């Protein structure tokens with residue numbers, strides 16, 4: 001036989017009761033013989049409140065009673081056909097009248113004993129189960145109503161009565177032997193051997209089902225609730241949580257203890273003692289498989305079953321040299337706490353014995369400290385115990401699973417996931433049962449830790465990347481469009497779950513925790529975006545505290561570059577085409593790299609040189625493999641390349657600059673291209689990648705255009721003055737052409753220094769044949785000595801740059 005149990009939420013309305021009737025009717029084919037119901041949703045609480053009101057002489061209980069009466073009567077009207085209604089109604093009214101009498105009695109004497117409260121509460125289950133049993137019969141499903149006061153024998157501990165299993169088993173066995181129809185069984189209640197009504201305490205209906213299952217040796221118990229089983233994590237905190245297929249009793253207990261509120265652990269005890277499997281099923285999704293709880297660990301299952309948390313605890317630390325090697329300290333600490341009625345949630349002591357720490361509920365923290373100060377007054381006075389410190393605002397995150405016992409690397413994975421995301425661990429506990437690893441961390445990191453650890457264990461390598469874009473101009477917006485297009489594929493092939501959580505330009509900013517919708521992100525930023533300040537944007541991004549956060553800086557602003565250190569410090573990775581950070585001071589360049597390394601996050605800026613061309617990573621790899629790089633040399637500006645390649649005298653130089661700008665090759669301010677600064681910054685970055693310590697001022701640069709031109713107050717004025725150099729440029733071009741040569745702005749760095757010069761190259765030069773925006777870089781090293789390594793191709797433009805940025809984002813997400 002099978003025992004089913006439905007909680008209050010499953011029978012909160014007549015419509016839901018009909019859904020349950022359907023489930024019960026089908027369950028008969030699975031040999032279902034007993035169905036335990038709670039009171040209709042909310043009724044037990046209402047009964048308790050009414051009784052207390054009556055006790056206090058508050059007349060309001062009468063109004064509340066009428067509500068309750070109406071609810072039950074309406075349910076009968078809605079569920080039972082006219083032919084059978086009056087009979088059912090008669091009995092329901094009788095029960096309600098009795099309830100009313102008792103309430104009036106309480107009001108009269110002004111006293112509510114635990115015994116009377118149990119009696120009052122019993123009406124909830126008696127009413128609901130009677131009505132449901134009649135509803136079934138009315139619909140042609142023969143069903144009996146079992147008031148468990150006749151079969152569940154308890155002591156007289158009102159409010160939480162202890163069950164006499166032996167007598168109960170006998171009574172139940174006799175009852176069921178004589179009843180072929182499915183029995184509708186009142187949860188939560190029982191009676192003493194003199195027939196006084198009792199209740200079974202918290203989770204009472206689950207306990208009833210468990211007792212029935214155990215006493216009747218059921219093949220299984222099914223607990224029907226409003227979720228599809230025990231979840232891998234709390235779905236309100238971890239979006240990607242899912243139901244676990246199978247857990248052991250112990251695992252279910254551990255997981256429930258940490259907030260998986262599907263079943264109240266002590267209620268499993270009777271079923272567990274007789275090894276009766278328990279299924280958790282969803283009333284609202286009856287076809288979902290649910291979770292099986294049983295005694296047998298399943299070796300084929302994942303070693304970790306769930307990640308859970310206790311959202312707020314306080315950590316108390318007792319420390320002092322006087323504790324080392326002294327027996328009985330632990331006993332005194334926990335003895336004193338126990339005496340004061342303080343429950344410890346977690347305990348940890350390192351083998352140095354210098355300190356013991358434990359977690360308690362925050363409202364007991366100060367009391368714990370006082371209790372210990374008193375108990376150890378002598379030791380504190382003598383300095384043997386130096387301190388008793390309370391850290392509030394902590395939480396516990398626990399990883400649970402029975403197969404963890406035999407699987408190495410679990411703890412490693414937990415701490416890696418936490419460390420990578422900048423979550424500091426204050427205390428650790430793992431029982432030697434190895435069923436549970438608990439860490440105490442700051443409360444603000446709870447969700448981040450849950451997501452990070454959950455992803456690490458359950459999403460077989462699915463990596464979360466939460467992106468924040470600063471700057472959504474040409475490069476930023478092209479990169480976003482590319483990413484959104486690729487997102488599904490990235491999820492499939494590389495197991496990266498990408499979301500754009502925030503974006504801003506110099507005017508507006510927008511956040512959406514679910515990810516900014518793909519198609520209309522521009523309009524959203526425009527319409528819904530609030531006013532932007534860089535501080536507010538960065539602060540908010542950091543406060544969200546999401547795992548796998550990546551800041552993508554697509555501005556050319558020094559203001560943003562100046563913030564990189566703080567961003568990395570928050571364990572947020574950086575991807576950027578902005579050259580300002582890596583071409584600022586050497587001290588900052590080094591500090592940023594050190595910080596990224598320290599926080600185990602990425603700092604990626606491939607597009608700083610040669611746009612999408614693989615230059616930075618190539619040099620970094622060569623450098624790391626131990627190759628000595630002797631020189632790096634070539635054309636580093638896409639814009640200048642374009643100007644020299646396209647110029648043939650037919651269009652003036654100034655007009656070509658306008659074209660380059662329109663095509664998105666130039667810097668946001670094209671003066672940076674034409675004054676050579678863009679190339680200087682790139683050369684400086686390359687120099688640093690090969691291990692040289694250089695500053696921008698160390699780079700010798702031959703100017704391309706007269707310095708006076710750059711005195712113009714702004715970009716537009718500069719562009720207006722630009723035609724004044726058209727003639728001179730033409731002359732230079734003609735001169736080179738006359739000698740069969742081409743103009744190239746060539747940058748070179750070696751141990752001798754860094755130089756940029758305007759050269760006339762002939763056809764034997766590797767840079768002679770460049771086209772359009774081509775960059776070409778020659779790398780001479782120990783390995784590439786006779787012939788250099790050559791990296792060449794288009795070196796500017798929105799597509800090639802954005803693809804380099806997206807490449808870096810993927811690389812960062814895959815770390």
Ligand SMILES: NC(=O)c1ccc[n+]([C@@H]2O[C@H](COP(=O)([O-])OP(=O)(O)OC[C@H]3O[C@@H](n4cnc5c(N)ncnc54)[C@H](O)[C@@H]3O)[C@@H](O)[C@H]2O)c1
Nearest residue numbers: 471472473474475505506554555556577578668796797801
């Ligand atoms: N165009 C290329 O081929 C290329 C190649 C490699 C690297 N880059 C680099 O890409 C970066 C972006 O270039 P772009 O052409 O997209 O520039 P853009 O002018 O089109 O866009 C810049 C964006 O940054 C925003 N912005 C500027 N200052 C800001 C601030 N302080 N706070 C927030 N937002 C700010 C602007 O509002 C705009 O959205 C530059 O650093 C450039 O050097 C460009």
Ligand SMILES: N[C@@H](CCO)C(=O)O
Nearest residue numbers: 637638639666667796
């Ligand atoms: N303005 C830059 C973009 C690439 O960094 C160039 O023209 O090379």
Ligand code: NA
Nearest residue numbers: 606609611613
């Ligand atoms: Na590059």
